[in-house]
Amino acid sequence: MRHINEDTITQAVIARHAAAGDARLREVMTSLVQHLHAFAREVKLTEAEWDGGLRFLAECGRAHVPGRPEVTLLSDTLGLSALVTALNQRKPRGCTEASVAASAPADVAAPGRGSDAGERCYVCGRVLALDGTPIAGAEIRAGRAGDDTGQERLLTGADGSFLFSTGVAVPRPIAHDGPVGRLLHALGRHPWRPAHLSFIISAPGYERLVTHVFRQGDPFLDADAAFGVRGSLVADWVRHERGRTPDGHTSERPFTTLDFAFVLNATTGDTP
C-alpha cells in the first residue's frame, strides 16, 4: 500500500491483521482501529491534540501502580468500566445487579469522615437464589472502598444470613491528584463517589457478584464519578440514636443499620 491517505489508511491497517492467528484478537483490533480512526476523523484531531493525548496516556501508564490504578480510573470516569460491567453481567430480573469494581479512592479524608469514623454500621443481610431459597455457605467479602483493614470476610449461615459491623461509609473522591484528576477538572467534573459498601459474593453454582450498596439520600447518588450507581442498589441506611444493636448488645452511642438481600444468578452449564 503506497498510496495511503486519510481515506485508505483504515482499510490498510485492518488488512495488515489478516494473518493474525487469533480470530478474536483480529475482531477486537479491527473494531478498535475503525473506531479510533473514526474518532480522529470526526473531530479532525490536530497534531497538537494528538501529541497531548499520547502524552496523557503515557502519564496515566506511569502513574498506574498497585493501589492506585490510574488507567482504571480513566476507564471508570469515562464510563467504560460501567459499560463493560453492564455488557457482561446481564442477569435475570430479580437478581441483584452488578456494579463496577471499586476504583481507587483518594487517601485524603473526606469532609465528614472524621465525625463518622467512630460510628458503627451494622450490616445484616441475606444471600438468596432467584426463587428465594437461602444460600448457605456463600463467601462474602465486604468493606468500605479503599479500607483494606476494614475488609470483612465471612460466610452465610444455614438460613443464608450474615451480619457484620464496619465503619459508616461516607462519600469519598477517587484519587484525583494525577492526570485523570486533571482531566476531570478540565471537564468541569468533580471526583466524588457516593457513600457505598463494596461486596464480592461467591457461592458454588452461582455467578460471582461484584457490587456496591449505596446510601439513600447521598448527595452524589446522581453524580457518581465512576457511574456505578444502580437504582436497585440504593438502600436505606437507618440511623439509631441509641439502643439494641443487631448483634444483641446495647449501644449508648448512635449507630447505623443496613439490611440488604443479595439475589445471586445460578450459573448455567456444567459448573456445579
Place this chain on the structure above:
Amino acid sequence: MRHINEDTITQAVIARHAAAGDARLREVMTSLVQHLHAFAREVKLTEAEWDGGLRFLAECGRAHVPGRPEVTLLSDTLGLSALVTALNQRKPRGCTEASVAASAPADVAAPGRGSDAGERCYVCGRVLALDGTPIAGAEIRAGRAGDDTGQERLLTGADGSFLFSTGVAVPRPIAHDGPVGRLLHALGRHPWRPAHLSFIISAPGYERLVTHVFRQGDPFLDADAAFGVRGSLVADWVRHERGRTPDGHTSERPFTTLDFAFVLNATTGDTP
C-alpha cells in the same frame, strides 16, 4: 442518573461534560466517549479483555521514555499517526507530501546494515515553491532514523539547492521488545520500516515539512509498520560502483546518490 445501563451510560457520561469550560475539549471528549463505547458494544468486550487492555495501556505508558516513545509506537502501528498527518497536512497538488515523524527504531543493527555502514549516500536536492521558484536559506534537518550522530543541519543556497552525504539507509525495525512489539507479533505483523531518510524543512513563509524519502525497490515499501509510505515519496537511490561524487571528489569505492526536489506549501494569512 441512577438507572445507568448499557443503553444509557454513553449519554450519561456525555451529559456530565456539559459544564466543561473548553468547548473544543468537550467536543473531542464527546466523540471519544461515543466511539470508545461503540467499540466495546460492537465486540461485546469481555471483562478479561477489558482488564488486559488496561494493563497493556499501563505497560505502554511505563515503557514510554525519551528516545523510546512506546505510546507513539502504538499510534504509529495502528495507523493513527499517519491518519492525523493526513488530516492536518493537506497540501495542494504538486507540493511534497508529509509523512509520520520518525518513530523509534530498534537499537539492534538490521541485517545488511553492517555491510552498508561504510558506504556513503550523497543527497543532492532542491527546495522549491509550488511555482518552481527556488527557496534560498531554507533550513534542513535530515538523517537516518534514530541516527542522532548522523543528523545533518544545513541551509539551501541561493538556487535552493543543498548537498550532504550520510550513511546509506537500510530497512530497520521499530523498537519491538516491549508491549507494542508483543501486540504486533500476536497480530502476525512484522516491525520493519523500509529504508528512508527523514527530513524536516523550514523556511519563512512556508509550512514546515516533516517527511521521509523512501528507497525504490525496498522490500518493505508495501508493508511499512508505521504506514508512512506515500508513492510520491519513493525515489531512485542510484548506486555507483566508483567515479566522480556529487561533491567533486573521485571515489574508488561504491557510493549512492539521491536527487530529490522538495516543494513547500506557502503559508496563508499574516505570517511572513
